[in-house]
Amino acid sequence: MITVVEDFLSEDELALARDVMKESTFVDGARTAGYRARRVKNNEQVSWSQSVVREFQDHILERIHSHPRMSAICLPRRVSRPLVSRSREGMGYGLHVDDAQIGESGEKNRSDISMTLFLSHPDEYEGGELEILTPYGAAAFKLPAGQAIAYPSRFLHQVRTVTSGERVVAICWMESHVRDEQEREILAELDAVCRKLHGLAPDAPETDLAFKARANLLRRWVA
Structure with missing residues (x-):
């Protein structure tokens, strides 16, 4: 089940998130990839050590649990701390499947559901679509900023190469109360x-x- 939540962030929340990203330090995203995905991962991620980033992560986590539609669809039991990813021109993330267990050291959770929260407006970059390979064919998504998409972590997926501009998203993984x-x-x-x-x-x-x-x-x- 692939679901788009159109009102995940309000306009004020989105503006605050974008301000945080402008002041954040980005590092090589391959650091957090598994050995299989590392070869196709070419992006940057915000360093978790910044306190303002931790506050933003906490807000996303709270929003997942409190948003009526997102919580009803995902029934989140545990959620990984969100990663903030940036793809500039020439960057992308090739075809891969998310790890079965994801999280910080000693706190790994089963990944039932993957969520991508778009923080860049579609007209700010070319390319960069999230492409999900489902049993019924490939589906590509490039959502307005503030919207989120949740999809089964078992699907192969990729982020197409950004050909111009800059794509910023927040990503997290959920272990659901209901596994099936x-x-x-x-x-x-x-x-x-x-x-x-x-x-x-x-x-x-x-x-x-x-x-x-x-x-x-x-x-x-x-x-």
């Missing part, structure tokens, strides 16, 4: 139904049944 991808999709769809019914008919017995069904599936499937 199809079960997560069912729960996300039921959440959408429940929210709609709550707005249209909050006192209807059918609304109670929908909430009951989702709650009981969560009890069955949550690890």
Whole structure:
């Protein structure tokens, strides 16, 4: 299940994030790649040692858990600290699959879901599309700044070469409370139904049944 969350960051949050990135120090992104992906990774990443960056990371983590749609889709149990990645002209990230376990030393989590948060506007760079290889074919994404995309970490994917300008994104990986991808999709769809019914008919017995069904599936499937 690939999902775009259009309102992940507000305009004010996005402006603050972009200001932080302008003042941040970037280092070679290959440092954080596994030995297989290192050969195709050509980008830069913000150094984690900067306190202002840590604050921005904390805000993204809080947003993942508090955003109604993102939390319903991903059911995040643990989330890695976000990486902020920059690709300048000639840079990209070739075809690869994300590591099965990701995180800081001693705190590695299973990667069920990958998330990319776009921090650059599409007209600020050429190329740089996130291309995901699904069982139904390749899908390319170049979203407006402030929007996020969540997709299964099991998919091969790449960032096409940036031919001009500069592409900045934040990336993180989630371990979900519900490991099975199809079960997560069912729960996300039921959440959408429940929210709609709550707005249209909050006192209807059918609304109670929908909430009951989702709650009981969560009890069955949550690890």
